[in-house]
Amino acid sequence: MNLKFLMSPKQWIAALTAAIIAVAVTLAVTARHPDAKAATSSIVPQQSHYTSGPGAVEPVSEDIKVGSELSGKLRSVLVEEGDRVHSGQVVAVLVNADLEAQIQTSAAQVKQREAELRKTINGAREQERRQAYSSVQESSAVLENAHAEMERHNQLFAEGIISREDKERYVREFDVARAQCDEAKQHHALIDDKPREEDIAAAQAALDLSRAQLAQAQAVYQKTLIRSPIDGVVLRKHHRAGESVSNSSTVPDPIVTIGDNSVLRVRVDVDETEVAKVRVGQLAYVTADAYGKQRFTGHVVRVGNELGRKNIRTDEPTEKVDTKILETLVQLDPGVQLPVGLRVDAYINTDQDMTSDRP
8 A cells, every 4th residue: 555645735845854854863963973983893803814724633743653673473452532641551461472482591591600600710619629639649659769769779770670661661750740740730720829910801791692692592482572752642553462573664564552641733725825824823613524523622733844635635535635735633622522533624723823822
């Protein structure tokens, strides 16, 4: 229905007068305060600017793949995924019965060499010294008796009572007795003398060699005990007891993967067109499809120095894999719990640096 046919001329005049008065008041205020519009628009907060990129959650220590220095068969794996481990804790053991036997053999050789060195330093026992001295006395007595018999038979030969053969027989007996006495004296001198320096040095060298062989066997044995290098959590168990592992510099063969997840970080791929905007200390947050619109806050702790290829792959078929990116680390706030390896989307606030407010 058309309203102009329902209003009287007086009502039309009143409505028109009110409209004219409103326009006049507005123009007067604008003329008196020309900056009113500008002041009003200036108090409207500006929207923050963010640089975004795909990322993946990782522990603060990064993933540490723990392998063996030796190739062999696993006797046991002592941890499961999710177990907390301490630095130096044994997480796996290789078959090492042969090395245990080698250690026992080397330890026995060390004890034998130690005894030989003590014997060389201490020399003969007191009983051996007395026995050697008794042998000297006995041989001396035999020598004196042989000398007396030889003199007596020389006299008898000179008187023509005995033959030359009888005389020479006693001369030979005297020579034998004298040789035996000299031997006894030399043996006693050897037993009673101090050990020679070269004998002690030879015995000490033999002991040092045995100790080195024992240390080598123990060192190889210790390599069969696979230990955790850090305090952390077992993120992945790659092998089980009975399986063989290899030590290869070209093909890594980890037994377990360990990480310190007390603090989580996100490794973000920042596009090369945005790298100039990113600074250490800037605030950031990440989201994940599994957690809906929930935001997990943090801040930038490291910005890479070299551009490279993308690390994070999405499921988009049109994704460019040859895009140059700069790796950036965002450390999430304490208490954030996310699965390691989770793909997320990261957003870094590039409006200002926050290095003075963040650690």
